[in-house]
Amino acid sequence: MVLTSLTGGPKHGYALIQDIAEMTGISLGPGTLYGVLARLEEEGLIEAMPAEDRRRPYRITGAGAVVLRERLETTAKVARIGLRRLGALT
């Protein structure tokens, strides 16, 4: 979710929470969000940009884009198969 949100451009924590809530209806808490951000940053999938007024934007890296593409393709494949089978049922 965080990686997908960052494909729309760099975002700081609060903007990420709002964007994810708009995309999925899931409202992430700051504790959860920063746990994810720390892990993604450690894995080199996102990187922090210089802070502006205590707000530090994050952007997706090249490695992050590759990982996200793989995951989205897998998810899309599963969704296509599921919808096709569901269509055959009804």
Add this chain to the structure above:
Amino acid sequence: MKGLSLVDATLACYPEWWRDVYGDEIRKVTEDLLAEDCSERRLAVNLVRGALAARLRGTAMPMRRELWAARTRTSIAIATLPWLIVLPFVLAATGSRGRNLLLSAATVANPASRVSTYAYESLQIVLFVSFCVVVSGYGTLAGVVRRSSHPRRRRLLLLSYVPLVSFFIDLGLFIARQTQVPHTFSLHAGLAPVPLDGNPATAQALLVALWVVFVISAMASIFSLEVVTKHADLPMPSLTTGKRIAAFTAFAITLMAVLAITGAVASGYKGLEIPALGNALYGGHLSSGQYLVVAPEWWLAIVPLTIAAVVSLAGWRSARRAWRITSSLTRSL
């Protein structure tokens, strides 16, 4: 701003290195969410969960040797302390709360009774061996602190002895109580058993004292080890020994939990008689065709042992990872 003191308190739960990296921005996000009328309690709970995860996983912790060495020491303490905390429960389950049962030959000789007995005896062996390992571990810690050049060496040394001193005080009270617990009763039809030895009132008072002292000593042990592990910079060989002791302790506690569960389940089936598989397992206790056995109160030990096993295994896993990183950072210095 509304609710900020609660948020400040929860942010203080995060490790210092985390606050250095993310403190300002997480506070700003929280302020924005509070201004949006988000529930401060919900935010506080979420932050506490995040702080717990940051402490447990150490994700994004800077690659500084002193930070990872401190994490290794804390993880070793987390893996070994549950042993001291769980000990009174195991002793109470296998000793003080035992009942003498008169069982028939067929009942005693059934496989479930044998399993229960083997579990009981194995648990006592594991308890004794792990006691020796944990004591030697704290001895090693005290030895390293004694030889260190830390400016507060004497204070740290005193604190490093707190878990062992607490343990021996608990043990002393436990033994004192055991001498006062009645073991022989006079039985009269329709009346409550009358104790022929010990002093039930003193035993009860000692039990209350034991629990009070146990709670205080457990908290003192946790606090003192927290201080020692934070300040005493142990050399790599001592961290390696500590990591091995953490592994042994975690597996010993897990084994004791498995043995207690096995013993409890087997005891539950004690009534099932399978004479064909019987043998003279309790030959030493044979008396006029009956056997005298001690039935441990397994359930008293299962819950604390299971919780301790989960905590200890998590501590050991964390210690293993932190030790590996500390080791590589030490080599690169």
